[in-house]
Amino acid sequence: MAFESLQPKLLLLAAALLALFTMAAYTVYFERRISAWIQNRIGPNRVGPFGLLQPLADVLKLLFKEDIAPAAADRLLHRLAPMISVTAAVATIGVLPFAHNLILADVNIGILYILAITSLNVYGITLSGWASNSKYALLGGLRSSAQLISYEIAMGLAVLSVVVQSESLMTSQIVEAQAEIWNVLRNPLGFLIFLITAFAETNRLPFDLPEAEQELVAGYHTEYSSMKFGMFYVAEYMNVVLSSAVITTLFFGGYLVPFGHLFMSDLPAWARTGLEVLSFFGKTGFFVFVFIWVRWTIPRFKYNQLMRLGWVYLFPLAVLNLVLVALARMLF
Amino acid sequence: MVPAGGYLLVSALLFSLGVMGVLLRRSAIVMFMCVEMMLNAVNLSLVAFSRLLGDPTGQVLVFFVMCVAAAEVSVGLALVIALFRNRESIDVDQIRLLRG
Amino acid sequence: MDYYRIAFYLFGALTVLAAVVVVWSRNLIHAGMGLLLTLFGVAGLYALAAADFLAVVQILVYVGGIVILLLFGIMLTQRIAGRAPRTGVVNRTVGALIATGLFVLFVMVIFSARFAELPWIAQGRMIDRESAPPVGSTVERLGQLLVGPYLLLFEVAALVLTVALIGAAYLARRSRQEGARPRRMIS
Numbered sequence: 001m002a003f004e005s006l007q008p009k010l011l012l013l014a015a016a017l018l019a020l021f022t023m024a025a026y027t028v029y030f031e032r033r034i035s036a037w038i039q040n041r042i043g044p045n046r047v048g049p050f051g052l053l054q055p056l057a058d059v060l061k062l063l064f065k066e067d068i069a070p071a072a073a074d075r076l077l078h079r080l081a082p083m084i085s086v087t088a089a090v091a092t093i094g095v096l097p098f099a100h101n102l103i104l105a106d107v108n109i110g111i112l113y114i115l116a117i118t119s120l121n122v123y124g125i126t127l128s129g130w131a132s133n134s135k136y137a138l139l140g141g142l143r144s145s146a147q148l149i150s151y152e153i154a155m156g157l158a159v160l161s162v163v164v165q166s167e168s169l170m171t172s173q174i175v176e177a178q179a180e181i182w183n184v185l186r187n188p189l190g191f192l193i194f195l196i197t198a199f200a201e202t203n204r205l206p207f208d209l210p211e212a213e214q215e216l217v218a219g220y221h222t223e224y225s226s227m228k229f230g231m232f233y234v235a236e237y238m239n240v241v242l243s244s245a246v247i248t249t250l251f252f253g254g255y256l257v258p259f260g261h262l263f264m265s266d267l268p269a270w271a272r273t274g275l276e277v278l279s280f281f282g283k284t285g286f287f288v289f290v291f292i293w294v295r296w297t298i299p300r301f302k303y304n305q306l307m308r309l310g311w312v313y314l315f316p317l318a319v320l321n322l323v324l325v326a327l328a329r330m331l332f
Numbered sequence: 333m334v335p336a337g338g339y340l341l342v343s344a345l346l347f348s349l350g351v352m353g354v355l356l357r358r359s360a361i362v363m364f365m366c367v368e369m370m371l372n373a374v375n376l377s378l379v380a381f382s383r384l385l386g387d388p389t390g391q392v393l394v395f396f397v398m399c400v401a402a403a404e405v406s407v408g409l410a411l412v413i414a415l416f417r418n419r420e421s422i423d424v425d426q427i428r429l430l431r432g
Numbered sequence: 433m434d435y436y437r438i439a440f441y442l443f444g445a446l447t448v449l450a451a452v453v454v455v456w457s458r459n460l461i462h463a464g465m466g467l468l469l470t471l472f473g474v475a476g477l478y479a480l481a482a483a484d485f486l487a488v489v490q491i492l493v494y495v496g497g498i499v500i501l502l503l504f505g506i507m508l509t510q511r512i513a514g515r516a517p518r519t520g521v522v523n524r525t526v527g528a529l530i531a532t533g534l535f536v537l538f539v540m541v542i543f544s545a546r547f548a549e550l551p552w553i554a555q556g557r558m559i560d561r562e563s564a565p566p567v568g569s570t571v572e573r574l575g576q577l578l579v580g581p582y583l584l585l586f587e588v589a590a591l592v593l594t595v596a597l598i599g600a601a602y603l604a605r606r607s608r609q610e611g612a613r614p615r616r617m618i619s
Binding site for chain 3 (some may be wrong): 336337340342343345348349352355356357359362368369370372375376380382389391392400401402403404405406407410411412414428
């Protein structure tokens with residue numbers, strides 16, 4: 001393979017990374033603005049017009065903070081854990097289709113790859129909990145590994161039901177299989193299960209027990225400061241953006257433009273690609289909003305409720321859904 | 333293309349290191365890890381041969397080895413935890429009695 | 433020197449070096465991290481050997497499941513927030529000698545066998561990189577094999593996993609009398 005053939009991919013990678021980091025940074029901003037709006041406050045509005053430069057100011061502030069590691073910490077793992085978190089989050093963009101034929105690597109195991117990379121998320125949190133040598137961090141880490149492993153099963157089953165419907169593991173083909181009707185309409189239960197497990201996998205609020213402030217100070221990142229904390233923070237918001245992108249891809253037709261078959265064929269190729277990219281990011285943005293909305297609406301679960309929901313309700317429901325979808329596939 | 337010999341060499345190294353680990357270490361959990369490494373070494377050579385032969389049957393075998401490894405680890409870890417609860421140690425040299 | 437070869441050497445080196453960490457590190461958690469990297473390297477080698485499905489399953493099952501369970505085991509069986517989890521090394525000479533001897537034996541076998549020239553492989557569907565099956569077909573062929581000729585094995589594997597799960601839950605559960613003792617484990 002020559003370098004020239006890699007160049008377009010490298011350009012796309014750079015663009016995707018830029019988009020991801022920008023979206024993650026502005027998700028932080030919108031989270032603060034929307035939460036303020038929900039709670040009748042104003043929110044950050046001082047830095048730049050409408051406070052739009054706030055993410056930049058936050059990053060600068062974090063960079064200038066002192067980088068502290070606890071005396072009894074395992075230095076190597078303490079340093080490694082936030083890197084693992086960010087890497088596991090970023091690696092997902094490799095198989096997400098942004099538009100028709102606009103994908104970094106259209107591998108034939110795409111959706112399994114996403115599941116596998118998601119399972120790496122556990123390491124960042126567990127190791128940070130262990131390496132900090134603090135009981136709050138350790139409890140947060142242990143909680144989160146149990147939580148992530150439990151919800152991964154229901155998530156995998158929900159993904160499998162989509163795979164059964166689209167008869168492919170390739171993300172691009174899963175999107176194309178929704179040309180007639182989105183998966184959310186054909187498989188609403190699977191969507192619901194996936195949405196709930198996505199909240200759990202990203203440690204977002206109804207399930208943010210690993211960092212429950214009232215019980216654990218800040219959970220696994222109690223002992224982190226400066227940019228190491230910043231990396232956990234960025235990883236969390238990147239996970240929100242990426243989960244939204246995966247939900248869009250699996251259930252909401254990915255880059256497909258709604259009612260696109262009526263007018264898309266008349267447009268030039270560049271306009272089609274542009275519209276598809278817009279549609280992909282528009283849908284993703286909507287789900288980012290849903291993530292924020294839920295966070296400021298629903299209170300935190302207790303740990304036993306969390307485990308009960310995962311194992312007693314979601315898991316059997318996901319199995320049932322998979323069987324139903326497979327039956328429907330066989331009969332019709 | 334890398335000849336199958338490359339894969340087999342890595343596999344041989346991995347297996348020998350696994351044997352060395354089981355012989356050298358006395359923590360039940362590290363011994364588990366080394367057994368996993370040996371299983372992986374075998375899987376790697378199976379995959380290499382399957383590639384050489386152009387026949388995916390070898391990969392099916394790897395799939396089953398992975399299933400057995402998962403089962404083995406879950407039971408083994410349960411044993412280690414039960415052991416630790418009774419003895420407060422997972423050093424296999426200290427576990428000599430069937431009852432104690 | 434093509435990318436394929438470079439990737440092979442990188443993953444091979446990663447696998448072996450991380451395995452050395454597993455064997456030599458006295459810190460249990462570091463050994464666990466070494467195992468994680470070893471399994472990751474093996475997954476990379478699978479992907480290079482046209483076993484992409486196995487590579488992903490390797491990461492899902494080993495990295496996402498087994499190593500996490502092992503780390504859990506380490507965290508639960510070491511005194512929490514006490515001394516670092518360390519274990520010693522025994523049988524240095526004998527163990528090293530046996531392992532080295534085994535390795536030398538393997539290398540001799542590999543180099544004297546000349547697998548590529550063996551009649552059963554030469555007569556089989558010998559492939560080179562150009563005529564290799566397109567990457568897209570591995571998953572399908574594997575799936576067809578699993579629910580075709582190997583269906584019985586597939587079901588037996590499911591049974592084995594279920595039995596192992598029940599057994600593990602039974603073993604790790606504390607019995608009624610024990611339940612009265614003060615809880616040491618944090619769960």
